[in-house]
Amino acid sequence: MARETWATRAGFILAAVGSAVGLGNVWRFPFITGQYGGSSFLITYLAFVALIGFPAILVEFVIGRRTDRNPVGALRELGSGVWGSAGWLFVVTGFIILSYYSVVAGWFLRYTLIGITEGYTLTDPAEAEALYQTVSTGLDTLVFHALFMLLVVGIIAAGVRRGIELSVKVMIPAILVLLVGLAGYGFTLDGASAAYAYYLSPDFGTIAANWTEILPAAAGQAFFTLSLGMGVMITYASYLGEDRNLAADAGIIATIDTLVAVLVGFVVFPVLFTVGIEPGSGGPGAIFVSLTAAFAGIPGGRILGIVFFGMVGIAALSSAISILEVLVSYLIDEVGVARVPASAALGAAVFLLGVPVTVDSIFLGLYDGLAYGILLVLGSLLLALFVGWVVPGVGREELRTGMGDAAGFDGAWIWVVRLPLVFVIFVSLVLGVTDYVGFLTGGFADWLAAR
Template sequence: MGFILAAVGSAVGLGNIWRFPFITGQYGGSSFLITYLAFVALIGFPAILVEFVIGRRTDRNPVGALRELGSGVWSYAGWLFVVTGFIILSYYSVVAGWFLRYTLIGITEGYTLTDPTEANALFGTVSTGLDTLLFHAVFMLLVVGIIAAGVRRGIELSVKVMVPAILVMLVGLAAYGFTLDGAAAAYGYYLSPDFGTITANWTEILPAAAGQAFFTLSLGMGVMITYASYLGEDRNLAADAGIIATIDTLIAVLVGFVVFPVLFTVGIEPGTGGAGAIFVSLTSAFASVPGGRIIGIVFFGMVGIAALSSAISILEVLVSYLIDELGVARVPASAALGAAVFLLGVPVTLDLVFLNLYDLLADGILLVLGSLLLALFVGWVIPDVGRAELRKGIADVGDLDGAWIWAVRIPIVIVVIVSLYLGIVDYVDFLTGDFADWLAAR
């Protein structure tokens, strides 16, 4: 149970609650949702098993695991996951600090800005500046404290509280959303897919759905390898992967039942505003809906909890490397890496262009590349090892291992290569467009 909740806690975070609503709105609501769900089922689930078999087989962090199982260039591939986690956590912490501030705003002042322009100005003060740097530091201190306490006393104990709390709050908020005037229109937007939109915009929807699936399932950054390294051979990896993917996806879908009814009730268009969309739109909405202040405090507080559960999993990957490979004690390893991650995140507190610079690189390229390398490694380099590890703990395996390795070898590799290519194109467009314009203005 501790393992499942830790893995779910890793998967459930800002990707589900901050990123999912505005990405869904940006790419057509239900059209994106159905593509995302297909990605989770057909790509995400087999990809989780890829990381599980590597982690449990080696009992090591991603760097040590790939070094033990691979040779030549494969022995160095684990470094990609360390770098990816390092980059993601640096801006993840900053965004998590935003949610902490919005929770405090609700407690101290309430959400009173009905004018979206004023709400946007508030987000501008929250998202950058000295106070943003302070909350970034506070959040990283919380993460470091939990990781320093260890796997059982820190990670396992915290997620056993946080994950059930997130589920309970989300169900309650979704029930509240059902009572709002805009619920019917929101459900139509969210649940009635337009397949014409998918076929017409697949080059945009596909990489967005792929990146979202990898991000929310914590794939491509070595988290699932690290957590699976603590598992015994009696565990049914397929069952555990199914539970984790199902709960993570359920939470993401539930977030839509919370956010979209609120937005449609006050007439706010979903998907506008980018990274600040959920803050600007929801603070305006909470000022207008009944009980908005309490709902807002619960919502933003819940996201802060979810962010914490994910952040500890990312830092654990980095810390486990120092412990396993260099023999560094857990407490100094946690402190040193926490400080380094904090410093890398400082530019994000100064200008949001760095958030896009980090996020598009990590989400659209590095996570997908990491998953591609693992699929190639397990599917083509060590297929027999992967199949043997998957069979452990499964009483009636049938041809599950054969079907899984086939999916890893061909369909997953093809889809991930296409997604990686499209992600690289998007990143190059950003570098030559928005980022180049930002540099020129300086």
């Protein structure tokens, strides 16, 4: 069976950007930024993307293009022993993430539909919270979870060029255009100046005092939004030709992804400050509760809400197809299953794993904390150790391919991977494990005790 490839460079870049630009940028980024101090979190996150995210993308790129395989097959080809089995971690991580990602994406679809059919009229935060509770669990939530997964399966079943590449060429430009328009509208709101001060004026004292919380949150956000640690970039790079400059492509992808995240802040925070809602309160449901109440209190809020929630739904779809492609590529490469049945079977399995999240939101915390705080970071750590210390010659050689005169870039990059990258990821992993243990012994243990 001939392996598929990207038709164009733009197709690959947009697909990788589509993987990175999703719920991590729009759903997670605003409430995480608000939860950890606004600008203090933003500057830490930006530092992680530049110093850690960019070299980490290249780690995954060199593995994928070198082997032309999925994460399991790639690490089995390049490594032996424990390294040859490490690829399974990425399959498990993607499986868990997509299971709850699909449920949350279904929430955005429902909020878009609510705006179209009823409008956003609940100015009372308590009523907006009650609406969120209705949307986030129950039979309707299960139905929208299923509908979203059907969309994802349909695109993946169509293949790399006719499915993934064709869809992202429409979705990603649409997301960028809508975001710029929404950010421009946010500039006209009364709370814009206060929002910009909160968002863009970093307090380094806050960072120093709360680094044990801000550091793992920023690291996890960078890995999540750049689709690192789940094998997506390995898989997408495996469809590349040898003439591509991986460093240039990685830079474009990281820049566009970061631009989208920053633009989301210019949309969300002016809206919240205009109606007097404190950013960062309410956890994962914050963006739904606060924004639906805010849209009810600003001019043109109904149209703004429909466009915003619809845009997030598109972004979620572009990311979800990348995660499912990792799982499908494994069955195609390693088991020889055809693309259509592989897509259908894995889509059904992911749907079933996500069912508990539609029953009680505690499972969202259980899944998300494990994937976001531990598995993504662990996957990135293993890859950095593998490329930096086990097969550094392979990594450097593959990076030089397509670059022309690398001028020592490959040597500098491998040392960044070996030392700073490994150290920072390791510290983030330790802090992430500590936070997750706290969740298990705290909130989740209380939930179990109440049953």
